[in-house]
Amino acid sequence: MIPRDISRAIREALGEYPVVSLTGARQTGKSTLLRSMLPDWTYLSLEDPDLRALARDDPRDFLARHARHVILDEAQRVPELFSYLQTVVDQTGDAGQFVVSGSQNYLLLEQVSQSLAGRVALVTMAPLTRAELLAARPGDLSAPEKGARLLDAVRNDRWAWVLYGGYPRLYDYGVHPARYFADYVRTYVDRDVREELRVLKLAEFERFMGLCAARAGELINYSALASDAGVDVKTAKSWISALSASNILFELRPYSSNANARLVKSPKLYFMDTGLLCHLLGIDDTEALAAYAKRGNVFENAVIAEYAKCVQSSRGRLHASFYRTSGRDEEIDLVIERGLTPFAAFEVKSSATYNSKFFKNVSSVGEALDIPPERRGVIYNGDQVMVGGTRGLLITPDQIPDVVDESIFG
Structure with missing residues (x-):
């Protein structure tokens, strides 16, 4: 299995909350990761019709048999289980009791938000960065x-x-x-x-x-x-x-x-x-x-999605936007925010050849948003990287993790 950066976020959440909810699109590797990370935990997939029937018919007994260090995969298949799960985790309040995961995120999150509010950490797993x-x-x-x-x-x-x-x-x-x-x-x-x-x-x-x-x-x-x-x-x-x-x-x-x-x-x-x-x-x-x-x-989509996935892997929230005026005379692809304040700004270019004109929009918009040159730049498809220039940063998609953890800003 290719190592996943989100493993750290899951372990942190297990040390803080009784339940961790891991969602994500189908086939992003949720089950594989959980079984690899937590080999001593009991893994139960509620896709199994027999297990699903047991959980539905007698949820109290089902959880009594599997009361601690349990991975409940495809948990949204038995929505009535969540109310009983709340009672179980409240008996001790200990962190790291259950992981619930599933691919039908809308159904799983609905049950989690209704029954486990305040008791669950929400983690989302994306495809590989x-x-x-x-x-x-x-x-x-x-x-x-x-x-x-x-x-x-x-x-x-x-x-x-x-x-x-x-x-x-x-x-x-x-x-x-x-x-x-x-x-x-x-x-x-x-x-x-x-x-x-x-x-x-x-x-x-x-x-x-x-x-x-x-x-x-x-x-x-x-x-x-x-x-x-x-x-x-x-x-x-x-x-x-x-x-x-x-x-x-x-x-x-x-x-x-x-x-x-x-x-x-x-x-x-x-x-x-x-x-x-x-x-x-x-x-x-x-x-x-x-x-x-x-x-x-398509290249812009790849860059913005890479940023979003790296944020998810760090258990963060996507505090970002794009900037565009109605006449499109000023436009940049990514504005990273701290609260309500713009912190950094990037323009995305699919060209592999550097052109000084790349900085035109990000410079003018950056000045308008009071973002200094060291926190604005261009993400392009070339190989040359320039950090510390007077106009701003010139980076590639390979440096996006450094943007997320802010190490690239010095």
């Missing part, structure tokens, strides 16, 4: 010969990183990306969308995912999206919420200020994994990605 892929070794993989080829590709070519994304099984077993993502979408639509969300228009929903992919890195226009998908605006908003709750995509809010009424009000749409994004766009090799008219949007 680029930093984790760069640190991975062939010995971490179940099928090293196959998986190592993909690892080498993403290390040596950032467009390959964008194309393949970060779902662990791709690298662990060297699964062909086109087959993997076709199966992934089919499983997600059939299990989560049909069974759990009760969506009946499955073909329309899958087409809707493709339409969202075509708009990655753009402002969300619900009316246009609904029209193209052949559904009403209410349905489009509901489906966006479902995809967000599944950690398939996320929204980045616009920066707002009472001092500037010209700032846009609509959020931007991003996918948490660009491998899935490229699949939905019908892009299956780096040549097709290089020829894609909106490849800059």
Whole structure:
């Protein structure tokens, strides 16, 4: 298994709360990580129909038999268990009693928030970050010969990183990306969308995912999206919420200020994994990605998603936005905030060749937001890194972890 940075956040949470809730998109490696981290704990998957029946028929006895150091996987399958779980953890109040995990995040979080408020730490697990892929070794993989080829590709070519994304099984077993993502979408639509969300228009929903992919890195226009998908605006908003709750995509809010009424009000749409994004766009090799008219949007998505994943891995919250005026005369892709105050700002460029013009927007917006040069910069697809320049930072996606922990700011 490729080591995951979020392991530290999970261990910290286990030392602070009776229950830790681990959610995330399907196949991000939640079960594998928990079983690897906590080998002495009892692992119970409530996907097992027999275990599920026992938990439903007699939840009190079920928890009496499994009262401490228990991993309850796919726990949302037995929602009635959570009220009894509250009683069990309150008997001692000790930290580190249970981990509940699942892929239907919206269902699991609903139960957690209702029954375990104040007793549970919420941790979200995303696909692999680029930093984790760069640190991975062939010995971490179940099928090293196959998986190592993909690892080498993403290390040596950032467009390959964008194309393949970060779902662990791709690298662990060297699964062909086109087959993997076709199966992934089919499983997600059939299990989560049909069974759990009760969506009946499955073909329309899958087409809707493709339409969202075509708009990655753009402002969300619900009316246009609904029209193209052949559904009403209410349905489009509901489906966006479902995809967000599944950690398939996320929204980045616009920066707002009472001092500037010209700032846009609509959020931007991003996918948490660009491998899935490229699949939905019908892009299956780096040549097709290089020829894609909106490849800059896809690279921007990869960078913003990498930042979001690194924040999640540190158990943080995404206090970030983008800056754009209504006329698009001033625009930057990422504003990092401390509370309500802008702290750092970055523009994303997909070019591998440095151009001094890259700094134009981030310099003017940075000055307007009172962000000093040492905390503003450009994230681009080249190899040259400049820290401490008078205009700001010039970095690559490889330095994003240093942005998250703020070490790059000196």
